[in-house]
Amino acid sequence: MLIAVVPDVAAGGARLRRLDDSGAALGPAWTVPDLAAAVRAIEPTDASTVDGGGVRWLWPATAEVYTGLVREGVRVDRCHDLELTEALLLGYDGRWGEPRSLAAGWARLTGGRVPADPPARQAVPPGDGQGALFEPAAAGGAPAGLDPLTALVEVYADQQARLAAAAAASPEAARRLRLLVAAESAGALIAVEMGHYGLPWRVDVHRDLLVELLGEPSPVGGPPRRLVELSAAIAAAFGGAPIHPESPAEVLRAFSRAGISLPSTRAWVLRGVDHPAVPLLLEYKELHRIWTAHGWSWCQQWVAGGRFHPEYVPGGVVSGRWATRGGGALQIPRVVRRAVRADPGWTFVVADAGQLEPRILAAVSGDPRMSRAAGEGDMYEALATEAFGGDRARAKVALLGAMYGQTGGQAVPALAALRGSYPVALSYVEDAARTGEAGGLVRSWLGRTCPPPSASWSAWAGGGEAGSGGEGFEGGESSSGYGGGRGAAARARGRFTRNFVIQATAAEWAISMLALLRGLLAGGSAGAAGPGGTAGPGGGVGPDGAGGAVGSGGDPATGVDRAELVFFQHDEVVVHCPVEAAPVVAAAVERAGDQARRLLFGATSVRFPLKVSIVDCYGDAK
DNA sequence: GGCCATAGCGCG
């Protein structure tokens, strides 16, 4: 059963209506003055009591509604995020990029003018704007006379109809698409909760670290001592004239005066240059980066109350990876992670899926030999033994080159070896690349569709519509002065689609794992009810009511139910939990990974082992 | 003053 919810800003509460899974109303709408209280009364507190028939909350956008609920201490097990689903379905129909808001969906349904989505909000540092129960409505100016609850219900019903139509065409494709919708929605819940918890961050440790690396900060706001010293040393190495090492143009001129002509000041270029300024410049770049991107002002802006609060954006990347707004949460330099410390009596369970993308390639392609290799703990080693004369480094280069579309360097002969032993896997990525070069679309395993080439690309590459074919790309290549020619543009597109099928599927496995983990932890027993996971997917991942947490009657004394998912970075998750709960949490992570594998790929010999460490300091993980 | 493109580097 679903309950549709729209915020009722005027009344300060919300309007709700019960629906069946198809979107048909099960009763009249009603209004509540306090949504948090209403949800608390409806949502089962112990998810383990839910046996497949739990409530799923339907709302326009999770961030809009759930943020306020979480702030009130309310959690829900499952939801259906209308906007994220709309974006997936539009993409599936080749209508990538059309507005996804409730108002837009309603307009498409009723023949009205489709409003553009509002521009993404600016990142909000912690402490600002924390009071409101609801985020500002994402709907791009709801048209007058629109009843949002009616629109929500109707658009949801339409989405279910579109999924049913997909099922008529291909039951398996629809099964996967439903799974994707469920996982995406579960991810949205997790993103809100994660942003709410924040990543435990010790400001004192961070400041000590900064002084250790950068020297004392300038009392007047300029660069810290170590950067000033390095600037002087770099100037001296170039003959004495003052220089701003952070200015590429100045550095290039300085090298030029020294008789060295460089294409750029990139670190890897500098490493090949024999000049006394080079090591100083490399050190300067590294430290300057930390100072500007994760220095004192970053700490001041983004850390509050001992927590770093980024805003996670599920589906913010075309491949389905999450993005973040504010604070650069997905780019925290490893050295800075030393400031991430567990609370007293608590610890971190850090888990990352090693070699995820090559394992995904094995699974989606179904290449039997590669799948067997991906059943091993070290897939590169297994490949090396089987096809690269034991040369692990070469096996790794070959595999990465295949997934990224590398065409030069040492990858070329290695790729040939890969093709000889794993032709099915190679065909998979090469088919995707060919489709992209021809202007076509590719999909992930669960059915996320890549964006089409830009209109200018299509005009440039062949003059045809996207997907209409790829003839004639090579013509006139040498006549172009831009970007290496039409062939180059087509190949770039091919590299994108080649990688998309892998990266997007990896994101699907990762978010499914995360959602299953959430369900296991919420169940309290972390899914300890039997080996191999006898229960269905928990945490709202399973489509059509197959969800519900696993396990029956955990031991609350372990504190597993107090565990918090506090960080997620593509293939890595950090759980903050009481020390005594860590072993159970660690086991739950492994289980979640395995359940995600079976949910996506069924019977496959591919494994997705998680490297789990239990540490008090994130910097100590791995 | 603000806007925008580019360079560069952090992460996966």
Add this chain to the structure above:
DNA sequence: AAAGCGCGCTATGGCC
């Protein structure tokens, strides 16, 4: 000739 994929963020530098 030869460019491996996806991002966010900060700085510079040219522009109005």
